[in-house]
Amino acid sequence: MPATPSTQQILEALLFASDAPVGLSTLVEVLDGPDEAAVLSELQAMARALDEGGRGVALAEIAGGWQLLSRKEAAPWIDRMLRSRRKVRLSRAGLETLAIVAYKQPVTKVEIDGIRGVDSSGSLHTLLERGLVVIKGRSKGVGRPLVYATSSDFLSYMGINDLADLPELKELGAVLEERERLEMEPAEGDEPVPAEAVPGGSGEGAP
Amino acid sequence: MPATPSTQQILEALLFASDAPVGLSTLVEVLDGPDEAAVLSELQAMARALDEGGRGVALAEIAGGWQLLSRKEAAPWIDRMLRSRRKVRLSRAGLETLAIVAYKQPVTKVEIDGIRGVDSSGSLHTLLERGLVVIKGRSKGVGRPLVYATSSDFLSYMGINDLADLPELKELGAVLEERERLEMEPAEGDEPVPAEAVPGGSGEGAP
């Protein structure tokens, strides 16, 4: 390695030294030379090179920054090495609560409980404790209840860059629209709705 | 990347994800295929490839194990990155003291010590230094002790606009108390709660 490392080398070293996403602006600032566009194209080149070079790590754009991550194909071996040193996965209750917060944020606990039909204190506690959900402030509504939102750790936890990267629940919109249409129609007794009028029961791949 | 990763790839991923140098014997055990001599020669090949490829990282044998490290030539940049991002965590004692000041302000040190049951000079000092807490004046009480309050920096530190936005204990009561008991088992409900704790199913108005 030459005395003065190349941008590519510095970038790799920087990303390598970090266990969390590093923002593009931080990289630009630290490199103190190439502009944003240049750094971005270096990053893209690095991502490609890592993909093509048959390497054990990959460069991902996540939670608004760049981070090196091990390749998923190596997961079984890493699991074996780290054994139990990992955080447990979220419970079903936790995931339900998280989904409501993610899609309806900012949201109050009363709203969450209402949708789940069950008290969500325990799951909310876990989500707050793990930093995936934060108290965002207060709603303007009556009694000014606290509102909850997802954190940037949530993005990183889900491996996405942005809330807009959450899968769009087209089907949900469809369900509601369908409901509204049904409500418009005169209620013809209890006539069953044709099956295809209502999206199927399970959430299989929406287009 | 092929479905079955190469030994080289697995090795890189293992060394990347490990939080300490990994011993040769551990690597052999985790790989569960090639023998010690083979793994050693893979490691040596990887070290050479990283050296010759002008890469930002290097593979080194330290403390009886193998570890991937950023190249030392990149150290100044890494230092700069860490410095720009470097943040310290408020200690537990500091956080407790801050919580008491936030919720009981204006409050004297004797009161804080009384609540915490220990001397809080150190934490109070840190909080003053950090500008999260300020001396508000003197109490009218015996000895005219100093009284402490939170600063405006505290508000921005917590991400709120107003002290009134601080959540109250009773407001978050159940969420604070109730830890999901499962954690281990991914499919279980929230802890049962008395019926009146949950609005009859739908999310009707706040208290």
Add this chain to the structure above:
Amino acid sequence: MTDEKVSDEHLPMRVQLPAFEGPLDLLLHLIQQDEIEITDIPIAKITRQYLETLDLMHELDLEVAGEFLVMAATLMRIKSRMLLPPPITAEEEEEDPREGLVRQLLEYRRFKEASRELERMEGERRLHFDRGAPAQLEDPDASELLPVSLFRLLDALKNVLSRQAPVPVHTITAEPIRLEEAIGLLETHLKERPRALFEEMLDLFVSRLEKITAFLGLLEMLKSGTIQVAQEDLFGPIWVEWRGDAPPENPENGELSEGGEEDQAPQAIHAEEE
């Protein structure tokens, strides 16, 4: 009303009962199991199955949360309303008694499905490991504090209060004041009244020890340039003036003299203190 297959009335008496997140989860399960259209629930049948499941949960010694019972009552109420004859006037459109429940089920199902999607993403992300040994700076004179969430703050308060230390014996020993506390108090005071008499400032401090500390504080502030000290004539009163965080070399205020007096003033106070 819809065809309720009376034949198929046995609940699957599996020993293993799936864990239900709540009454809505259980209802969805029953509906899905019978392949019933969610918008047209055969309420009598579902109610029966629901109650049977609750019984089973009791038998299996599972805790049945209150919400399950609330839902049972709701189901029975809907059932009885369904039995009422339809309104006589055709104009008067009565809402289907199941309407509210259906809406709730659909809404819940939306998020249940979303949660499966999140679960998939979580699983996918967990295959990728973060760097295990990130670089760290050694010197701990850190510049910035990591943000703390409101939850952590409140949690800390809760912990502290639940520890509830024994009420301390109130011995009124003078609390030794720290230098930075003294400076803090002086600053607060000076921000309100930017020009004050030296003696007046020291009066803020009670004990002799505190006064000395305050004096050291003033020295410190002088050094850092946040205050200026001036004496109008040789044995006249000494004034302290607040200069904020402006750099010390900025002699704009003509009325306050700079230079040697800064050294002199503290001396005067010092003499007085002795």
